[in-house]
Structures are given as structure tokens and as C-alpha cells.
Amino acid sequence: MGLIIYLDGQYVEEEQAKVSVFDHGLLYGDGVFEGIRAYNGVVFKLKEHLKRLYQGAHTMGLKINETPEEMAQVVTETCRRNDLTDAYIRLVVTRGKGDLGLDPRKCAKTTTFCISATIKLYPEELYQTGLELITVATRRNIAEACNPRVKSLNYLNNIYAKMEANLAGVPEAVLLNNEGYVAEATGDNIFFVRDGVLYTPPISAGLLEGVTRNCVIDLAKKRGIEVREVLFTRMDLYTADECFLTGTAAEAIPAVKYDGRMIGTGQPGEITKMLIQDYRDYVRNAGDGEKI
Structure with missing residues (x-):
């Protein structure tokens, strides 16, 4: 049936x-x-x-x-x-x-x-070992053309980027906006950690305001972690201590390599692992939603 x-x-x-x-x-x-x-x-x-x-x-x-x-x-x-x-x-x-x-x-x-x-977007082992990311040539849609804040059925922008990731043999890709700043991954928002501070692009960078993104920001603040929503470039990810992605399907998953460069130690970082566990505990125990 x-x-x-x-x-x-x-x-x-x-x-x-x-x-x-x-x-x-x-x-x-x-x-x-x-x-x-x-x-x-x-x-x-x-x-x-x-x-x-x-x-x-x-x-x-x-x-x-x-x-x-x-x-x-x-x-x-x-x-x-x-x-x-x-x-x-x-x-x-x-x-x-x-x-x-x-x-x-x-x-x-x-x-x-x-x-x-x-749904299972990624194998469980990648939540332990981390993803490899690449920058793709495809740029994020500009707001004046097809606003990324609208989660529309017109998903070719994301699909083109995913195809580039597939051709490169990596599980996920990072899209830059038209000005060259990091926007988001093909279906997830992106975060990085440097010196204990958590960074993520602002909505104005051209990204979907993720429900999981906002939840993780709240969880980080509850931990006393400083969160900064700022524009940043690929170099900031190259030199980050930690990196991870968030999305409804993916939940929260570490990234350990970007454009062939190791991020931090090349292993999921402590803040990343802590926030991933906090998110998993929250969704399983908080009851923040509607009962079935």
C-alpha cells in the first residue's frame, strides 16, 4: 500500500x-x-x-x-x-x-x-566525519530577478549548483552572490566558527531564511556563544576553525574541507558538535510544534 x-x-x-x-x-x-x-x-x-x-x-x-x-x-x-x-x-x-x-x-x-x-539526505557517517564543499560557478539568484527569500518551485539555480558538485565528486556546493560574498549551499544555510564566535551570512546576502538556521542561532545564544550575521568571502571559510551547514532535511552537519583546503583540524569542531547535539536534543524533546 x-x-x-x-x-x-x-x-x-x-x-x-x-x-x-x-x-x-x-x-x-x-x-x-x-x-x-x-x-x-x-x-x-x-x-x-x-x-x-x-x-x-x-x-x-x-x-x-x-x-x-x-x-x-x-x-x-x-x-x-x-x-x-x-x-x-x-x-x-x-x-x-x-x-x-x-x-x-x-x-x-x-x-x-x-x-x-x-528522507535521508546524507549518510550517517558524514555527520561524524564531515562534508567536503566546493565553490561553484553558478551564482545565487539576485533578489531583483528571483528572490531567494521566496522558497519557490523554480529551483534551477540550486539544481545547477548541485550538478556542479556532483561533477566534482563532492556532496555539497557553496554559492556566492553576485558581489562575490558567500550566500548559502544548494539547500542549506552555512555557518563558520573563528575564535569562538559563530558567523553566518545575513539575509541580505541573498539566501533563504532557514527555520533550522534561526533555531541554531537561538541555541548558540543560549550557550552564550556570540553570533554575528555578516558578509564574508571564501577566504573566511578557508581560514575558519570550524564550519557546518543547517537545513530541515540535513538538520545540522559539519563541513571539514572547502575548495581542497582543510577547515581547521579537518575534523568536526567542538562548537559544531555541541550545537549539532543541542539541535538534536531540542527537536526530540522540546515539542516546539503541532502534535500529530
């Missing part, structure tokens, strides 16, 4: 979860989405994810059929129907069915679907 999918007001078998070939989410990447996690029967930071979803939709002029309260129920009910207490949830809203032209006014109503399944 397959998964149960929410699709426009109904819960259907995955084989029946179909959208039109005229849906502008498919034809043009016109839509928004969220990746959300559930731990121990609680959908983690659901309010924060829904806030970002609705803000992105509003920015794009998408009118979501469901209210935020209804959407929260959609997410939890999809998990229940699939008997999942630990899950990766993909919530998607597209422009909906239209014609072959670009005009969004031809799409009468948006399409919403929700998938509750599982």
Missing part, C-alpha cells in the same frame, strides 16, 4: 494524486513549497514554516485556498493517515491549472498537495 496524499481537499492514494499537465507549477515552476520535519509525534516549527509559505505566496501573488489553520490540520492529518510520527513533509502550493501561456490570470485557483514520507 502506498502513501496517502492530501490533494485539494481530499486524501487519496499516491497513485491517484495527480495534477494537470497544464498546472503552472509544472509548466513554469510557478509555486511555493516547504520542507517540514516531524519528530516524536510533533511537527517541528510548523507555525514558522507556514508563515514563510504564506509570505512567499503573498509575494508571488498566489492566493492559497486553505487558511493557515486549515493548512496546519492538513499537515498533521497527512502524517496521521500515513501512521508517521517521524517524517519529512513536503507541502506544495502551485499557481494551478492554466493554459500554455505565462499569464497567471489564466489560472483560476491554486493547487495544494501535501506529502508525508521519510
Whole structure:
């Protein structure tokens, strides 16, 4: 038996979860989405994810059929129907069915679907030994073209960068913004540590304001670690003591090599390991979300 999918007001078998070939989410990447996690029967930071979803939709002029309260129920009910207490949830809203032209006014109503399944982005050994990163030629989208703060279905920028990482034989890539400052990885935010201070790019650098990113910043401050959101270049990562990435699917994972250069000792650093453990403890025990 397959998964149960929410699709426009109904819960259907995955084989029946179909959208039109005229849906502008498919034809043009016109839509928004969220990746959300559930731990121990609680959908983690659901309010924060829904806030970002609705803000992105509003920015794009998408009118979501469901209210935020209804959407929260959609997410939890999809998990229940699939008997999942630990899950990766993909919530998607597209422009909906239209014609072959670009005009969004031809799409009468948006399409919403929700998938509750599982995901494993990296093998467990990399959480112990750390990732190798490279800088790629692909630059992060500029805000005036396709604003990275909107988590849209138009993900080619990230996919191009991931393809470059694959060709180089490394698991993850770092994108610079148009001015040459570090923005983020293909699907994760980036942090580094120097002299006990935690650094991460500001939102204005051209990145998605990650829910996991913000959570780790809060956890670091609770530890008394100074956090600075500043612009920085590749050299700052070359000379860092520690480095790690954060994201909903990846959670928090160390990086130990960048553009062929060892970061720090070449092993996950103490602050990195501490924050990774703090994050794992928090998501498993805090109950910061909606119960399934």
C-alpha cells in the first residue's frame, strides 16, 4: 500500500494524486513549497514554516485556498493517515491549472498537495566525519530577478549548483552572490566558527531564511556563544576553525574541507558538535510544534 496524499481537499492514494499537465507549477515552476520535519509525534516549527509559505505566496501573488489553520490540520492529518510520527513533509502550493501561456490570470485557483514520507539526505557517517564543499560557478539568484527569500518551485539555480558538485565528486556546493560574498549551499544555510564566535551570512546576502538556521542561532545564544550575521568571502571559510551547514532535511552537519583546503583540524569542531547535539536534543524533546 502506498502513501496517502492530501490533494485539494481530499486524501487519496499516491497513485491517484495527480495534477494537470497544464498546472503552472509544472509548466513554469510557478509555486511555493516547504520542507517540514516531524519528530516524536510533533511537527517541528510548523507555525514558522507556514508563515514563510504564506509570505512567499503573498509575494508571488498566489492566493492559497486553505487558511493557515486549515493548512496546519492538513499537515498533521497527512502524517496521521500515513501512521508517521517521524517524517519529512513536503507541502506544495502551485499557481494551478492554466493554459500554455505565462499569464497567471489564466489560472483560476491554486493547487495544494501535501506529502508525508521519510528522507535521508546524507549518510550517517558524514555527520561524524564531515562534508567536503566546493565553490561553484553558478551564482545565487539576485533578489531583483528571483528572490531567494521566496522558497519557490523554480529551483534551477540550486539544481545547477548541485550538478556542479556532483561533477566534482563532492556532496555539497557553496554559492556566492553576485558581489562575490558567500550566500548559502544548494539547500542549506552555512555557518563558520573563528575564535569562538559563530558567523553566518545575513539575509541580505541573498539566501533563504532557514527555520533550522534561526533555531541554531537561538541555541548558540543560549550557550552564550556570540553570533554575528555578516558578509564574508571564501577566504573566511578557508581560514575558519570550524564550519557546518543547517537545513530541515540535513538538520545540522559539519563541513571539514572547502575548495581542497582543510577547515581547521579537518575534523568536526567542538562548537559544531555541541550545537549539532543541542539541535538534536531540542527537536526530540522540546515539542516546539503541532502534535500529530
